[in-house]
Amino acid sequence: xxxxxxxxxxxxxxxxxxxxxxxxxxxxxxxxxxxxxxxxxxxxxxxxxxxxxxxxxxxxxxxxxxxxxxxxxxxxxxxxxxxxxxxxxxxxxxxxxxxxxxxxxxxxxxxxxxxxxxxxxxxxxxxxxxxxxxxxxxxxxxxxxxxxxxxxxxxxxxxxxxxxxxxxxxxxxxxxxxxxxxxxxxxxxxxxxxxxxxxxxxxxxxxxxxxxxxxxxxxxxxxxxxxxxxxxxxxxxxxxxxxxxxxxxxxxxxxxxxxxxxxxxxxxxxxxxxxx
Numbered sequence: 001x002x003x004x005x006x007x008x009x010x011x012x013x014x015x016x017x018x019x020x021x022x023x024x025x026x027x028x029x030x031x032x033x034x035x036x037x038x039x040x041x042x043x044x045x046x047x048x049x050x051x052x053x054x055x056x057x058x059x060x061x062x063x064x065x066x067x068x069x070x071x072x073x074x075x076x077x078x079x080x081x082x083x084x085x086x087x088x089x090x091x092x093x094x095x096x097x098x099x100x101x102x103x104x105x106x107x108x109x110x111x112x113x114x115x116x117x118x119x120x121x122x123x124x125x126x127x128x129x130x131x132x133x134x135x136x137x138x139x140x141x142x143x144x145x146x147x148x149x150x151x152x153x154x155x156x157x158x159x160x161x162x163x164x165x166x167x168x169x170x171x172x173x174x175x176x177x178x179x180x181x182x183x184x185x186x187x188x189x190x191x192x193x194x195x196x197x198x199x200x201x202x203x204x205x206x207x208x209x210x211x212x213x214x215x216x217x218x219x220x221x222x223x224x225x226x227x228x229x230x231x232x233x234x235x236x237x238x239x240x241x242x243x244x245x246x247x248x249x250x251x252x253x254x255x256x257x258x259x260x261x262x263x264x265x266x267x268x269x270x271x272x273x274x275x276x
Contacts, residue, residue: 014185016107016161017074018223019246020046021239022189022230029058035234036062040073042243048163048187048230050078050111051096060100075100076107078141078163081115088116089125093134108135109163110151112142114272123155130157139163139187144274145178152182161185166227167193168203168218169263176227188222191229194267202261206254212244219245221258 021039026032032055036047040063049059056077063073077100083092093108108129110122126138140151141163152159162179166172166188179186192215197203203214210217215231219242222229233239250258269276 014160015074016185016187016228017044017046018228019219019243020044020048020074020076020187020228020230022232023047023049023055023059024053024189024232026058026232026234027054029055029061031234032058033062033065035239037066038236039233039239039243040066040068042239044239044243045072046074046076046228046230048076048189049100050080050109051083051092052078052080052111056096056099057101060102064101070102074106075102076109076139077105078109078111081112081117084110084116084118084122086121086125089122090129093129097134104134104136107137107139107160109139109141109161110143112272113140113147113274119150119154123151127156137161141189142273145175147274148179148182148184152184159184161187161228163187163189163230165190165266165268166222167191167197167267168200168221168258168261169193169196169265170267171259176225180226185228186226187228187230189230190267191222191231192218193265196267200261200263202257206250206257210248210250210254212248213241215242216245216248217250217254217258220248220250221255224250224255 021044036059049056077096079089129135130138137160138157139161143162162184176186197214197218203217207214207217219229231242
């Protein structure tokens, strides 16, 4: 470790590829399927979706069309907050599998710890799906440290990951360190801060110095912290640009400059989020 939070990280962690394709807001049937197919043909092996995205069927079509075997794809989806009761978890997950056209998912998340979420009831249902082989791994999303602890203590299945917003303007160091201490991987959504990385002089300057894009710089910074990223991309150009972040090694000076960015802001901050 050469800088605070910097890790020696390979292309995947615990079987989960460290760069995936995010599909939030990609609801156009053909555009979504094309993005997934393009990503898999480019080399991606991790695809992330969710029930509330309304695109599981399109994601499944893209996986089917790609010249990549299903078993090579790490596929994740999430159970929405109004289906986290015991029956809702089971019924909605079976519906997700049908839409995706798969027998199981590699990772199944609790999308948010709110509304119908009850640690005992919800996680027992996730345990059941895990034991039935319908979810190879179970995970949580948008959980604070104390909620991660509770989930780890309550669930029989290992809690594999916590998917949260992380980017240079929201580094989440305390949460990342806490998850690491509990053996829980961190997956970063909105790793490009919904486009804000392209407007930051520090990131664009580092990108110019490294002959890269600001997106690649942000993704490489997260990867070098040992954090998996799932940037959304719809065009082939953006899919390929993000993929090239795997070839980018940041200098210690660049890593430190990103760490020193003073702006702190969330891009995803609903009133009912657990931190509000």
